[in-house]
Amino acid sequence: xxxxxxxxxxxxxxxxxxxxxxxxxxxxxxxxxxxxxxxxxxxxxxxxxxxxxxxxxxxxxxxxxxxxxxxxxxxxxxxxxxxxxxxxxxxxxxxxxxxxxxxxxxxxxxxxxxxxxxxxxxxxxxxxxxxxxxxxxxxxxxxxxxxxxxxxxxxxxxxxxxxxxxxxxxxxxxxxxxxxxxxxxxxxxxxxxxxxxxxxxxxxxxxxxxxxxxxxxxxxxxxxxxxxxxxxxxxxxxxxxxxxxxxxxxxxxxxxxxxxxxxxxxxxxxxxxxxxxxxxxxxxxxxxxxxxxxxxxxxxxxxxxxxxxxxxxxxxxxxxxxxxxxxx
Amino acid sequence: xxxxxxxxxxxxxxxxxxxxxxxxxxxxxxxxxxxxxxxxxxxxxxxxxxxxxxxxxxxxxxxxxxxxxxxxxxxxxxxxxxxxxxxxxxxxxxxxxxxxxxxxxxxxxxxxxxxxxxxxxxxxxxxxxxxxxxxxxxxxxxxxxxxxxxxxxxxxxxxxxxxxxxxxxxxxxxxxxxxxxxxxxxxxxxxxxxxxxxxxxxxxxxxxxxxxxxxxxxxxxxxxxxxxxxxxxxxxxxxxxxxxxxxxxxxxxxxxxxxxxxxxxxxxxxxxxxxxxxxxxxxxxxxxxxxxxxxxxxxxxxxxxxxxx
Ligand SMILES: Cc1ncc(C[n+]2csc(CCOP(=O)(O)OP(=O)(O)O)c2C)c(N)n1
Ligand SMILES: [Mg+2]
Numbered sequence: 251x252x253x254x255x256x257x258x259x260x261x262x263x264x265x266x267x268x269x270x271x272x273x274x275x276x277x278x279x280x281x282x283x284x285x286x287x288x289x290x291x292x293x294x295x296x297x298x299x300x301x302x303x304x305x306x307x308x309x310x311x312x313x314x315x316x317x318x319x320x321x322x323x324x325x326x327x328x329x330x331x332x333x334x335x336x337x338x339x340x341x342x343x344x345x346x347x348x349x350x351x352x353x354x355x356x357x358x359x360x361x362x363x364x365x366x367x368x369x370x371x372x373x374x375x376x377x378x379x380x381x382x383x384x385x386x387x388x389x390x391x392x393x394x395x396x397x398x399x400x401x402x403x404x405x406x407x408x409x410x411x412x413x414x415x416x417x418x419x420x421x422x423x424x425x426x427x428x429x430x431x432x433x434x435x436x437x438x439x440x441x442x443x444x445x446x447x448x449x450x451x452x453x454x455x456x457x458x459x460x461x462x463x464x465x466x467x468x469x470x471x472x473x474x475x476x477x478x479x480x481x482x483x484x485x486x487x488x489x490x491x492x493x494x495x496x497x498x499x500x501x502x503x504x505x506x507x508x509x510x511x512x513x514x515x516x517x518x519x520x521x522x523x524x525x526x527x528x529x530x531x532x533x534x535x536x537x538x539x540x541x542x543x544x545x546x547x548x549x550x551x552x553x554x555x556x557x558x559x560x561x562x563x564x565x566x567x568x569x570x571x572x573x574x575x576x577x578x
Numbered sequence: 579x580x581x582x583x584x585x586x587x588x589x590x591x592x593x594x595x596x597x598x599x600x601x602x603x604x605x606x607x608x609x610x611x612x613x614x615x616x617x618x619x620x621x622x623x624x625x626x627x628x629x630x631x632x633x634x635x636x637x638x639x640x641x642x643x644x645x646x647x648x649x650x651x652x653x654x655x656x657x658x659x660x661x662x663x664x665x666x667x668x669x670x671x672x673x674x675x676x677x678x679x680x681x682x683x684x685x686x687x688x689x690x691x692x693x694x695x696x697x698x699x700x701x702x703x704x705x706x707x708x709x710x711x712x713x714x715x716x717x718x719x720x721x722x723x724x725x726x727x728x729x730x731x732x733x734x735x736x737x738x739x740x741x742x743x744x745x746x747x748x749x750x751x752x753x754x755x756x757x758x759x760x761x762x763x764x765x766x767x768x769x770x771x772x773x774x775x776x777x778x779x780x781x782x783x784x785x786x787x788x789x790x791x792x793x794x795x796x797x798x799x800x801x802x803x804x805x806x807x808x809x810x811x812x813x814x815x816x817x818x819x820x821x822x823x824x825x826x827x828x829x830x831x832x833x834x835x836x837x838x839x840x841x842x843x844x845x846x847x848x849x850x851x852x853x854x855x856x857x858x859x860x861x862x863x864x865x866x867x868x869x870x871x872x873x874x875x876x877x878x879x880x881x882x883x884x885x886x887x
Contacts, residue, residue, distance in 0.1 A: 284743035284815065307713035307749035308680045308741060336679065339715060374600030374651070376662045378678040548880050552662030553651030553871030554599055560876075 252435055257290045257427040259401035260366075263408035264291070264328060266439075268298055271326060274412055277304040277313055278330030278367070287332045288368060288427055314340035314365065318348045318417075321363040326412060331367035334383040334421060341386075348417040349392030364411045368424035369397070370463055370513050371550055374557060380550035382462075382512075385519030387419040388491045394444050395491040395520075397421040399465035401431040403488055406442030414444060423463050447494040449501075453483035456571050457501040459524055460511040461486050464543075464562045468511050471567035480575055490520040498524065499531045506537040507574040511562055516544040538574040543567050579609040579774070579830050580854040582633045585642050588858050589632070589649055589663075593809050597866070598649045601678075602663045605633035607804035608736055610829035612637040614777035615704055615734065618785050624672045624690040624703040626683045629664035630736075631676030634706065640668045642861035652868035659871025660879070681707070681716025684733065688720045691729035691794070702788045703731040704781075710741020712755060721796065725762035728793035732784045735796070736771070738803045743815045759796035771801035772827040775836075804828075 254262070268274045275298075280287045282295040282305040295303040306313040310331065317327035331337045337344065344365065351359050371380040388395045394416055398404040404422065411418040434440045450465075451472060460468040465486060472482040483505055485497045502508045508528055512521040525540045546560045571577075586604045593602050605612065608630075616637035619625070627634045632645060640656055648655025649663055657667050664678040674690065677683035687705030694701045711717055712735065724731050735755060739746055752758070759766025765787065769780050777799065784795035802824040806813040813821075834847060 280743055283748075287742070305744060305748060307744075308710045309713040309715070311715050312713070339679070339681070372600075374662060376600060376665055376678070377660070378664075379601070546876075548876055551660045551871060551876055552600060552648075552657075552665070553659035555651070555870045556659070556873060556876050559873060 251432040253430045254401050254433040255427065256401045256404050256422070256429045256431070257288065259405035259433050260290050260408055260422065261292065261294070262433075263405045263412070264294060265297065267409055267412040268294070268302060273324065273326040274328065275302040275304060275325065276328045276330060277306060277317060279306055279308060279332045281305060281330050288424060290427065291330070310336050310340040311343055314343040315347065317363050318343055318361055321361045322351065322359050326362045328364045328366060328412065331365060333379065333424070334367055334369040335379050335381050337365065337367075337383065344387070344393070344417070344419075345390055349390050352392065352416070360415045361417045362415045364408070364418045364420055366408070366420035366422060368427070369421035370423055371557065371561060372424040374552055374554055376552040377549035382514035382545060384421060384490050384514050388520050388523070393417050393419055393491060394489065395419045395421070396444060396489050397462050398488060399426070399461050399486050401429065402433045402440075403442060403448070403486075405433055406440045407444065407488065410441045410444050413441070418444070421462070425463055429466070442488070445489045445492045445494050447485055447487045447497045449483070449497055450486050451482065451484040453481040453505070455481045455505055456483070456507040456509060456575055457498065457505045458482050458484045458509050458511060458567070458571065459487065459498050460484065461488065461490070463513055464511045467562055467564055468567055471564040471571070474564065475568060475571055480571060480577060482571060487520070487524070493520065493523060493527065495524065495527045495531065498528050502528055502532040503535045506535050508536075508540045509543060509567070509570045509574060510540065511543040511567055513545045513561060516542060516547050538576065541570040541574050543570050579613050579833065580851060581642060581857065582609045582612065582636050583830060584854050584858045585636060585645060585861070586632055588862055589646070590805070590809065592649070592862065598663070599651070600662050600664070601629065602649070602809045603630040603807065604803070604805040605630050607824070607828065608738060608771065608801045609633055610774040610777055610833075611734070611736060611771045611799050611801060614774050614781050617778055618782045619702070619704065622672065622699070622701040624674055624687070624701065626674055626687045626703070626705045627676050628680070628683070628707055628711070629676050629678045630708070631664065631666045635666045635668055635673055635676070638668060638671045638673050640666070640671065640673065642857055643864040646861040646865040647868050650865040650868065651871055652865055653871050654864070654868040658875060660875070680711050681714035683707070684711070684716050684720035685723070687731050687733070688724045688729055691724065691731035692727065694730050695727070700789050701730070702785050704734060704785070705731060706734045706736055708741060709735060709737040709739065709746050709755065710744070710749060711735070712758065713749060721758070721762040721764070724794040725764045728791070730788035731794045732781070732788055733794065733796045734781070735798045736801055737798050738801050740803070740807070740815070742807045742811065745815070754798070756796060756798040762796065764794045764796055766796050768798040769800070771799040772829045772832055774829060774833055
């Protein structure tokens with residue numbers, strides 16, 4: 251298989267789907283002439299022209315709403331938020347309109363739209379620019395929420411998201427855009443179904459559930475733990491709504507322990523939801539309470555020494571695994 | 579103006595060295611506007627700015643050391659290392675922040691103006707934002723309320739021709755943005771921003787109007803940023819000819835020429851430059867040697883203390 255960067259995988263997904271389906275278009279700030287604030291859409295304007303790669307002014311509520319309206323009328327918009335932090339000014343459009351109209355109209359109106367862009371902390375961009383947004387959107391019935399960790403999942407899931415007949419929240423990672431990974435060769439089409447988790451690393455001693463940026467932190471921690479004789483099994487949910495707990499539960503029945511590692515704040519959100527579901531479904535198999543390693547419960551400070559404390563670290567993952575394994 | 583210029587040139591250097599992180603948006607080229615506004619305002623007045631906030635903070639009297647230490651993420655910084663470049667604060671001097679969500683702070687400025695009216699004091703709020711901020715809902719709602727309630731606020735749109743990589747003609751069907759004022763029932767004004775005296779006189783009119791109960795003003799100041807949008811922007815969307823042409827109107831060069839024309843000796847101006855160089859060198863040294871931002875504050879500043887209200 252080829253090695254591609256995460257951003258290239260996303261670009262290919264959009265490229266292929268736009269080539270396949272005339273109704274698909276990309277809209278957002280700096281997506282065209284500037285080639286994307288993070289260069290995800292590089293080259294798309296040259297290929298598809300201004301009708302289908304649409305630069306907007308800074309007006310998130312406006313262009314999110316335009317996208318939803320266009321989707322209601324049969325187009326298939328991809329709306330890029332320069333970062334998910336800026337989706338908050340468009341929150342009402344997503345929550346009150348995109349997520350509601352299908353049921354409000356008794357199924358008469360569909361909203362096949364993808365909202366995508368980088369999510370979570372980057373590096374030292376401080377409190378207003380570092381939101382990990384999954385908890386806000388996973389709370390809403392009427393939305394799918396996807397947060398891919400690898401280039402392959404990014405491509406396969408974005409293609410499925412674009413073909414979905416429902417509004418999809420697609421959370422990318424700014425710090426992941428440069429990450430390389432295997433992606434199926436050109437001409438081999440892979441559609442990864444929405445709502446399927448993935449077994450990332452087999453192991454027998456402790457289950458770790460993780461996604462997004464901490465995925466890589468966890469894999470590094472798992473290597474170190476295995477050198478110490480603790481063999482971790484890692485599961486990536488990939489889609490956060492709907493949540494597929496099958497693999498997690500199966501895994502915990504085998505390892506009897508579970509640590510959930512995520513960047514978002516600890517209060518609620520998919521992290522807490524996973525703990526709730528797994529403890530219920532695997533209660534009789536648990537040898538320890540489930541643990542979570544999360545972003546700390548504070549607005550993100552600018553200073554690097556503090557940001558490093560807020561985000562999940564290998565050390566915190568290792569400590570948590572040792573606690574549930576009673577190995578510390 | 580020289581303090582701002584040298585402060586930011588040094589900041590850019592230290593960004594390249596990795597001493598400063600995150601986003602760093604430079605105000606270089608726009609300095610005359612901040613200086614003029616600071617000159618016009620009284621101590622009791624309020625100021626809001628976007629993330630491009632070093633210039634106005636320094637003009638308002640923040641020390642270069644407090645600013646540089648903030649960029650370095652240090653406890654001695656103006657936001658104690660919590661804000662960084664985009665979130666300078668200097669509450670004592672009425673500088674209520676650099677804000678990083680486009681359009682988000684305009685209503686806050688209407689809010690401090692509301693307070694002035696509420697208490698009957700004659701303080702005024704000046705709110706800066708860019709040409710890219712005129713399309714977002716936050717602009718419309720803040721302007722609507724300020725106009726309706728005749729709040730003592732001056733909205734200063736620093737039109738530097740670009741919103742990130744997008745020139746104004748691709749974000750607005752209007753050439754003259756100041757005509758928007760009419761729709762909100764307020765006075766509009768529009769002028770060049772490279773001559774500090776012109777800016778000062780026109781800002782003064784608007785501030786006086788606000789202070790004396792004449793309501794808000796929407797001002798479009800025509801200016802230009804000499805650097806990219808932020809440190810990560812190579813600014814490929816404009817030509818070097820355009821940039822060079824704009825640099826002919828460097829506000830600092832304009833002032834210098836005026837002063838020498840008035841008979842001020844070059845050597846006097848050079849001495850000022852040297853003094854500023856020392857001040858900024860000292861700021862960098864101070865920032866470098868300062869203690870890091872504090873972890874205990876990270877926890878204790880999430881919520882304000884309860885007790886006496
Ligand atoms: C709501 C929102 N959308 C997008 C952004 C990203 N962004 C930051 S600055 C900027 C351009 C703003 O341009 P302008 O208002 O002209 O101000 P300038 O940077 O030129 O001073 C953009 C798109 C943001 N901060 N907030
Ligand atoms: Mg601008």
